[in-house]
Amino acid sequence: MTDDYRAGFACFVGRPNAGKSTLTNAIIGSKIAITSNRPQTTRHVVRGILHRPDSQLILVDTPGYHKPKNVLGKRLNEEVRETWSEVDVIGLCIPANEKIGPGDRYITREITAQKAKVVAVVTKIDLVSKTDVAKQLMAVNDMADFADIVPCSAVSGEQVDVLVDVLSKYLPTSPQLYPDDMITDEPERVMIAELVREAALEGVRDELPHSIAVVIEDVEIEDLEDGPRTKIYAEIYVERSSQKAIVIGKAGSRLRTVGTHARKEIAKLLNQRVYLDLHVRVAKDWQTNPKYLQRLGF
Structure with missing residues (x-):
């Protein structure tokens, strides 16, 4: 480890569906955060650890x-504010394919008041032309x-390595903070629950995504003749019958599909x-029920 080795925390913030989780997975090189085309898919602060010869970037x-509509929304926003107040670098994610709006400007005012570099x-940028990217860059620069x-x-990987270089250069000089073989400190049960929720989010109606939560009730390891198998008992919670x-689904068809998709990702x-x-x-x-929110991990 060199004398100028850097280690520290960076977080991605932004409006729902700004590409934060997909970018986190791309940088870490492993699926540690679930993704969906549904806004507000992420409900937990997830940490990924990128190990490099000269730095260790802990990406949050x-x-x-x-704008919160219920108790859950308020708690998620509080979690975001607490995170950006504690990191060394804040990455404000703004999609190239969407106009800058009041939400982006509000978040910008909030985070530029923090001590962290922004x-x-x-x-x-893979979704728009180079001309549109240039226009968005100028608009962002004016913010x-x-x-x-x-x-x-x-998605394409373009400039992801450049982003990592930029985030890393603003980290403090420090010895590494996590062991070499660790890519996340996320509890295994939480990651399993999130993979089940990701599978349950696919193909559901617009009003359903925010109503879905998952709790892992039990995990057992079976020693079978042909090797070990993990048995997982999970509850999917919704708000109405x-x-x-x-x-x-009809005759349980949709739940079987959810189980098949989730099981493949959990096995990986x-x-x-x-x-x-x-x-x-x-x-x-x-x-909106504090008792249920606590039961479901919020």
Whole structure:
């Protein structure tokens, strides 16, 4: 380790669906945050650890900062504010394919008042022309005096390495903070629950995504003749009986699809065979009920 080795924390913040989780996964090189085309998919602060010869970048993905409509939304925003107040570098994610709006300007005012360096990250540049990227970069430049502005695409990989270089240079000089073999400090059960929720989010109606939560009730390791298998018992929570019917599907068809997709991703995560037992429960209006929020981990 060199004398100028750097280690520290950076977080991505921005409006819902700004590409924060996809970018986090692209930088870490592993799926540590679930992704979806649904806004506000991320509900937990997720830390990914990137090891380089001269630095260790601990990257924190946060829920989308938004105008809250319920207790859950308020708690998620509080989590985001707490995160950006504690990191060394803040990456403000602004999609290249969307006009800058009041939400972007509000977040900019909030984070530029923090002690951390602020880097503007123009995401999703693969979705627009180079001319449009240039226009967005100029518009972002007019918003504030950012330490740097970096355009990139998590999907194509363009400029992702440049972004890592920029974030790393603002980290403090420090010995490494996590062991070499660690890519996240996210508890395994939380990651499993998130993979189930990601599978449940696919193909559901617009009103359902925010109503879905997942709790892992139990995890057991079976020693079978042909090797170990992890048995996972998970509960998918929704807010109404009508939503339960949608998640289960006709004769249980949709729930089987959710189970198949989730099981494949969990098996990759654990590097082991998985048996997944799913049940759907109704917790009426859980997003506004403090008791249910605590039960569901918020």
